[in-house]
Amino acid sequence: MPEGRGYQRLKSRTSLEEILEVATEFERTARDFYTELAPKVSKQIRYLVEELAEEEQRHYDLFSQLRMRADIVEQIKQSVETPASDRRFSDCIHLPELGDHPDDQAVLQYALGREHAAMEQYQSLAESTPGGPIRDLFAFLADEETQHKNELEKRYYEVVHSGGV
């Protein structure tokens, strides 16, 4: 995860379009990562990697479209008013090394780690930015990542904590 570098890149941006461009770029990178990973993992868990790629694609599409909209400020303002809450679950998950034959749990852990890092990054950007459309945008992005992370957490539980009979 290129947190440090991304943080610096984003912090220096001053327009909404620019920030969204970088954010979109991150999503594209993630999508490409999963797409490339898919054929390498066992067919048994390939569905999982493919789904993650699709989800990143959806984010990519969402940010791209948002960038095109004229009422971008309004849109963002609306969504940051109801932020998702972080369940703080992934704090306790190791970020694994994805070797040659990762299992489903490792893939999910990896994905969770990514989302978690992204969420934190946008959150800290939002905190360090004075109030205004830029701050709202960071909050919006943080919220998007939080939601995605929450979704992944649920899936993680369903896969891993099947209850032991």
Next chain:
Amino acid sequence: MQTLISQLQTRFQLSEFILQRDNLAFVTVTREQLRPLLLHLRDKEGFTHLVLLTAVDWIEDNIFQLTYLLGDRTAGCDIGVRLMLPRDVASMDSIHDLWPTAATYQRELREMFGIDFPESPRVDEDFILEGWTDLPPYRRDFDTLKYSQESYVDRLGRETKDPAAYMKLKLYPDEDNDG
């Protein structure tokens, strides 16, 4: 009751004795000894009340059981005298001379079980079932369900489903687990 039965056992051949309650006992007696026993109970032991006379069909043993239930109203106790009759020669001596009311019971037994009591007044007259030609209906081999199905028509529109069979039909129609 116990003492009475012991005394009776010395005088009569009682093949079975069941003390059902403190005040109710059943004994089984032979055909020859029925009349002397009833007379003894009525005249010597105070069992003056003929409570009822009826039959039980033990078809699997080919036996009709006649039960003469006698009551001692003063002592407040009863004794059921049981007599086993071969089902295929269902005929018994009448006791209407001991208790006139026995004629009614014997007439009913003749009609409902086909047990004959020669000499009993009006024993062959119809009692409850005027014009009945079928098997005596209180015999176990008379099938009431069959009779009613043959005699009456079911109401239209009655149909029922078995829950388990219906659930199989709806939930797992193709599964067959007969091993």
Next chain:
Amino acid sequence: MSVRDLLSPFIAWKHLFREPVSIRDPFNREASERYRGFHQNDVEKCIGCGTCEAICQNGAIDMVIVEGVEGIKTRPGDSGLRPRIDYGRCCWCALCVDVCMTSSLTMSNAYKWVENDPDKFRYIPGVDKKEWDNVKQGYHRPDGHRLNAPERIEMPELEPAERIDSFVEIVGGYSVEQARLEADRCVTCGICVATCPTHMPIPEYISAVRDGDYERGLKLLYDSNPFSQICGKVCTRRCETTCAASHEGDPIAIRWLKRHITEQVPYEKYRDIIGGPLPATGKKIAIIGAGPAGMTAAFDLARKGHEVSVYEARSHAGGMTRYGIPEYRLPFETIQREIDLIVSMGVEMHYDTRVGTDIQMQQLQQDNDAVLLAIGLWLGRGTRIPGADHPHVYKAIDLLRRIRDGEQLEAPKSMVVIGGGNVAMDIARSVARLQKQQQGEINVTLTALEDKAHFLADPVEIKESIEEEINIIDSRGPQECVSDDQGKLVGLRSWKVLSIFDDQHRFAPTYDESDEQLHPGEWIVEAIGQMSDVSLLGDALTEKLEWDRGRLQVDDDGHTSEPWLWAAGDCVKGPDIVSAVATGHSVATSIEAMFEQKEAQNA
């Protein structure tokens, strides 16, 4: 006779000055609170068990299909049928109300109903709307008035003190008298049959217990479940969750009655009662895994006269029943009797033969007409929290297997178990026994994300674990396996779980970090889930097969995307013995159908 007798009757005239006593408005006289009037039925509470129909001595009740009514659907625990009452026959005795298993059927105090069409006096209470539907007054079954015994006959069991220092079986089994009393409680509705994965003829074998005809009972059992002895002891008994008696009392002890039948028939007679195999067909089947699914399929196919070879990686058959379930729940002897019976049908066993290592899949494919994969779920899932890679952090399933394999484990002084399922209880209770034997004291802590009400474990297991001094701490989220400076494991750090499900009832725990605890343990055992080890398939076959969200994709009959390969048991259905038996049956049926189809084509 006197003058008085002539005059006295004139007293009657005083009635001229009396108020009339007749009811002024007889059409609107309300009947009493308890009046037995027209029926009402709470159709959402009703389960369509038909007990009302069974008790009706007039034959006034039919169980009829009700289509398109909200709240009524044929599903496990509800036949979807509802009673229709013919008032041409009903005698208002209310035995149907008294016996109703859910108390859904009641009577209003309405007694007036005028119609020209006699067929109108036949309706489905609660479905055909009537003006008395919501009338409160009327006959309801009084408290304490029961026509069936609501309480289960208690199963004789070892007391905690008697059982905690050994692996002796806890449950004693019913006596004939107890079993009859328990069997008597069953109302023979058959609602449970649909819930049983293998649809055992439950009411029929319970009635065999009532009749004391155990040989008939055994035949019924083995016609549908060759693991009847085992299921009689450790079945998950989902049937009991839908038992009609469970609505207003204890469900029938279906599992214990099954066990009772198997205990009453001398084992030597089993084979004759069940019947042997048909003449040999020459068809060959290879089965991988000698657990309930594999052995059920083996049983069915061998009885059809096919040549069945079972490949088992371990030294004994039984699968999870042999290596996963502790002996105090399921003695080895029971498993062995079951396996011997199945093997006696002409099944060839290859023990200690690991497919993928000792013999290859391709080989099996070539040598057989069909191959069945019944490999279970033998890989334990881990939390992978920090510190979880410590050598004293174990997977429950591995430890259980080592204990069942006879390994002399040296129990830790203290242990923490993560998980609230049956496997967690099994390992907690097994290690507790070892601790008691070796150290005289028990120190086992069991933590789980769920609160006790949502534990996946059988409530009986939870109750018995507490009796055995297992310290159960629910609603804890594992955070870290903590070691001291010397690298010695000291315990599990956890957070309080605030809530566990989201509004769609998906797993989504939230934590209170301020409530942090350290549960001391020299060992930490993870019992949170299991998965299949499918490495035996090899890369090529794995790639060739179709998968469904991490599991082998199979159709309803257990057929994979490869025409020669079937899969059954835990690896397709998830962990459950009786479901494994059910899939074993359907795979056998499917394989048999394939043979028949081929035969028809060749003919």
Next chain:
Amino acid sequence: MADAEFGKADRSQYPHRRPDGSLDIDLTSGKYLKLWQGPNHPGITGNMSVELTVCGDEVVEGKTHVGYLHRGFEKLMERRTFIQCFPIVCRICVPEPDFNEYCYAAAVEELAGLEIPEKAKWIRALILEMGRINSYLMYLGGQAGAFGQGVIGQWTTYARDLMLDRFEELTGARIYHMFILPGGVRDDLPEGFDERMEQTLQEVERTLDDVYDTMFRNAVFKKRAVGLGYVDPALVDEYGITGPVARGAGVARDVRKDQPYLVYDQLDFEPVTGRESDVYARADVRRRDLLMSVDLIRQILSKMPHKGEVMATLPNVLHWKIPRGETYIRGECSRGEYGYYLVTDGSGYPRRVNVRGPSYTHAMALLEKLIVNVNISDVAGLMVSLHTYPPEIER
């Protein structure tokens, strides 16, 4: 065809008895006439008929005919489970159905070894006495009506209706109560039942006062009833006579006293007896017995335990099997000894049920004896005085 000539003839001359003892009645002789009283004759209690042979206006022979209401209950019960028999037994006696419920339940309980809760016994006794009052009230109306006094029936029907209200609130039904079932009774008394019952009892007593003045102190009734239908006490055993008919003849037999069942050993009462043994004496015994029931109900309600179960724990009734055995349970109903003879064979169904209704002996052998030489117009009064409920004859 009341021929004056026959009327004047010496009674002992006809009809002649044949050597075998039967009456020599030659219908073609023109001396005799067959007259069917019933079925459904206003003077007949229910669906039964008497085939009268009359000579002038005097009966020389009477034969009871029953079967108009035969439903074969005893046979029907052989294919019903023990619990399923419970709702049908009440139909064997419409005006006083509770004895069927009680005797059947008690017989099943005895053979099944079932002990019923104490409170259930009290409630059972209460119901049986309530039923007795109803039965007597109906009888009084019938007895008076048989001699042309319609108004008595109107008054007693009113009082009976009040008692039916109490039945309704207690049991949930007015006629077929279906309340006493094997194991106990369905439910406890409803709230405030005692007070309402007391009001009803007072109204019953008030009605009885009027009935006493207009019926029992009535020259017409006395003229018709006194001396009619004399039952010789010697006949009591020969004809299986029980209840008020026996007690009217001075034979103080009452099952409640002779073989106390339920809670009768804890109640204070003496059997009501008469001396004259005619229609009037029997009516008076019943009237006084009715008042005694009023007293018994008061005793029961005051002595009854307030708390406690009213139903024993039953096995699942759907599979209820009872070991082989036989028993006889009796009770003192308004007409005499009511009894159930139950035989079980270990299955889930009764092997044989025999219902002994008092009308069986009273309305058959006894009536046929008493009816000879009675005036046609007195036949109805005589029959009613035996208090006959035909369904218990033919079941």
